[in-house]
Amino acid sequence: MRFLPAGHHGLLVECDDLAEVMQLHRALVHNRPAGVVDLVPAARTVLLTFDGSTSHARLAATVEGTDLATLADVAQAREVTIEVTYDGEDLAEVAELTGIPASEVVRRHQAAPHTVAFTGFSPGFAYIAGGDPRLSVPRRATPRTRVPAGSVALAGGFTGLYPREGPGGWQLIGRTVAPLWDLDREPPALLTPGTRVRFTEARR
Amino acid sequence: MIEVLRSGLLTTVQDLGRPGLAHLGVGRSGAADRPSLRLANRLVGNAEDDAALEITFGGLAVRFERATTVALAGAPCAVEVDGRCRDLHAPVAVAAGQTLEVGMPSRGVRTYLAVRGGLAVTPVLGARATDLLAHLGPRRLREGDRLTFGPAVGQIPGVDVAPVAALPVAPVLRVSPGPRADWFTADALDSLRTSRFEVTGQSDRVGVRLSGPVLRRSRTEELPSEGLVEGAVQVPPDGQPVIFLADHPVTGGYPVIAVVHPHDLPLVAQARPGQQVRFTLEPGLL
Numbered sequence: 001m002r003f004l005p006a007g008h009h010g011l012l013v014e015c016d017d018l019a020e021v022m023q024l025h026r027a028l029v030h031n032r033p034a035g036v037v038d039l040v041p042a043a044r045t046v047l048l049t050f051d052g053s054t055s056h057a058r059l060a061a062t063v064e065g066t067d068l069a070t071l072a073d074v075a076q077a078r079e080v081t082i083e084v085t086y087d088g089e090d091l092a093e094v095a096e097l098t099g100i101p102a103s104e105v106v107r108r109h110q111a112a113p114h115t116v117a118f119t120g121f122s123p124g125f126a127y128i129a130g131g132d133p134r135l136s137v138p139r140r141a142t143p144r145t146r147v148p149a150g151s152v153a154l155a156g157g158f159t160g161l162y163p164r165e166g167p168g169g170w171q172l173i174g175r176t177v178a179p180l181w182d183l184d185r186e187p188p189a190l191l192t193p194g195t196r197v198r199f200t201e202a203r204r
Numbered sequence: 205m206i207e208v209l210r211s212g213l214l215t216t217v218q219d220l221g222r223p224g225l226a227h228l229g230v231g232r233s234g235a236a237d238r239p240s241l242r243l244a245n246r247l248v249g250n251a252e253d254d255a256a257l258e259i260t261f262g263g264l265a266v267r268f269e270r271a272t273t274v275a276l277a278g279a280p281c282a283v284e285v286d287g288r289c290r291d292l293h294a295p296v297a298v299a300a301g302q303t304l305e306v307g308m309p310s311r312g313v314r315t316y317l318a319v320r321g322g323l324a325v326t327p328v329l330g331a332r333a334t335d336l337l338a339h340l341g342p343r344r345l346r347e348g349d350r351l352t353f354g355p356a357v358g359q360i361p362g363v364d365v366a367p368v369a370a371l372p373v374a375p376v377l378r379v380s381p382g383p384r385a386d387w388f389t390a391d392a393l394d395s396l397r398t399s400r401f402e403v404t405g406q407s408d409r410v411g412v413r414l415s416g417p418v419l420r421r422s423r424t425e426e427l428p429s430e431g432l433v434e435g436a437v438q439v440p441p442d443g444q445p446v447i448f449l450a451d452h453p454v455t456g457g458y459p460v461i462a463v464v465h466p467h468d469l470p471l472v473a474q475a476r477p478g479q480q481v482r483f484t485l486e487p488g489l490l
Contacts, residue, residue, distance in 0.1 A: 003490060004382050004383035004384070004490070005380060005381075005382040005383060005463075005488060005489035005490040006382065006383045006431075006433050006436070006460070006463055007380060007433050007435055007436070007463030007464070007465075007466070007489070008380070008463075008465065008466050008489065009433065009466065010383075010431075010433040010463065011490075012382075012383040012430065012431065029227075037223050037224055038223065038224055038225075038226040038227070038431075039226070039227060040226045040227070040430075040431030040454060040455065041227070041431075042428065042429050042430040042431055042455050043428035043429055043430070044428045044430065045428075045430040045431065046431075047226075047430065047431025047432075047433070049223075049226075049431075049433060056489055056490045057490070060490070118455075119227060119228060119229035119454070120229050120429065120431075120453070120454045120455035121229065121453070121454075121455065122229060122338060123228060123229045123230050123338050123340065124228065124229055125229055126229075164339070183328060183329070187228055188228065188329065189228040189229065192227060192228065193227055
């Protein structure tokens with residue numbers, strides 16, 4: 001773990017890998033240090049933003065003293081099942097990139113247990129980790145200017161679900177009608193860091 | 205009730221934003237120049253976090269159906285009530301039926317208009333701020349919009365004009381290095397410290413884009429996306445820095461060389477295309 005300053009009110013904690021990020025984030029949510037305003041987990045880091053009541057040094061000491069191992073077992077994660085219609089425009093390309101037939105890509109995507117690692121990019125957009133490592137594909141060379149809402153996509157070892165229409169560079173493998181973002185719900189995001197996700201094929 | 209006669213280039217409803225929701229992918233947003241919003245609110249007896257209008261490059265005209273008190277703060281500009289000049293940074297009485305017009309600022313970008321009682325728009329996720337990147341909160345103002353305000357609560361302070369420092373011609377921004385200063389060459393940090401950068405026209409509430417010497421990286425591999433703070437000086441592949449403002453994305457995939465001191469953020473929010481800015485490098489924070 002490495003501590004990097006991100007301005008007067010920010011501490012960026014660099015972790016060894018995504019698993020450590022998820023453990024640390026879970027531990028900090030469970031036992032939130034005083035003065036922390038926002039916790040922003042990402043692929044290799046957790047950003048803590050804080051108010052004037054604490055400091056970089058104090059938070060770094062707190063993070064360093066956090067026991068990651070024990071809490072991982074205690075945490076009770078929410079589980080969400082997402083029904084997917086696997087008819088994405090890039091399914092054939094994913095099959096080509098991975099050397100796995102399209103039907104097998106679909107089977108493997110459903111078979112693997114997933115967990116939301118972090119959010120970002122846009123409200124409710126979740127980076128879902130833990131899928132079949134063989135399904136790790138790069139982003140498209142040229143991003144699309146318009147990806148439909150509800151798109152289910154792969155990139156860099158993550159599955160991403162697009163809560164709203166917008167630009168995007170991920171490989172589209174399907175779509176879902178799951179309500180990913182609803183301002184009348186608390187919280188409005190269906191998928192938050194730590195949520196376990198299962199994908200199943202939607203009935204036609 | 206106020207009626208929007210002209211909305212100007214870009215006028216939005218802003219308060220102090222929605223901190224604490226980054227885990228949902230929602231940034232803070234709120235007024236780009238927070239001290240000016242706070243001051244405008246204080247001058248009409250509002251709570252500092254009440255909703256007011258953020259007017260970008262003037263051009264706003266509104267008509268008041270009821271008599272009330274308003275105040276403007278931020279970028280200095282001509283303010284007229286039914287054709288008569290009024291001061292910024294002071295409580296201004298407006299009679300029923302009168303029209304208030306806000307001219308182009310002589311310096312700076314954003315002027316704040318607070319109305320006694322605060323703007324009564326429906327909060328979204330606990331705030332009335334318009335996040336133009338995340339498409340959250342009230343949409344930008346349009347001609348014909350009608351806005352209501354809440355009940356007056358606090359006392360109007362007994363000041364004629366609040367003393368406010370003039371916006372600098374060439375702002376000098378204090379920055380502290382990191383989190384990714386070590387991804388850049390020593391020359392890049394020297395350039396940041398010694399060069400002038402020009403504010404470009406591609407600047408908005410997300411960030412102020414600068415043009416100047418290319419800030420070169422010593423590490424060229426891809427940086428996994430990581431959390432961003434307001435004031436982060438991010439350097440995309442073209443080497444031209446961007447300083448993030450209120451509507452910045454929650455995470456970003458390019459290295460941040462330094463972060464602007466929180467007290468200097470209002471200067472960034474008021475930096476105008478064509479204007480020159482400089483940086484002074486402060487000691488590391490960790």
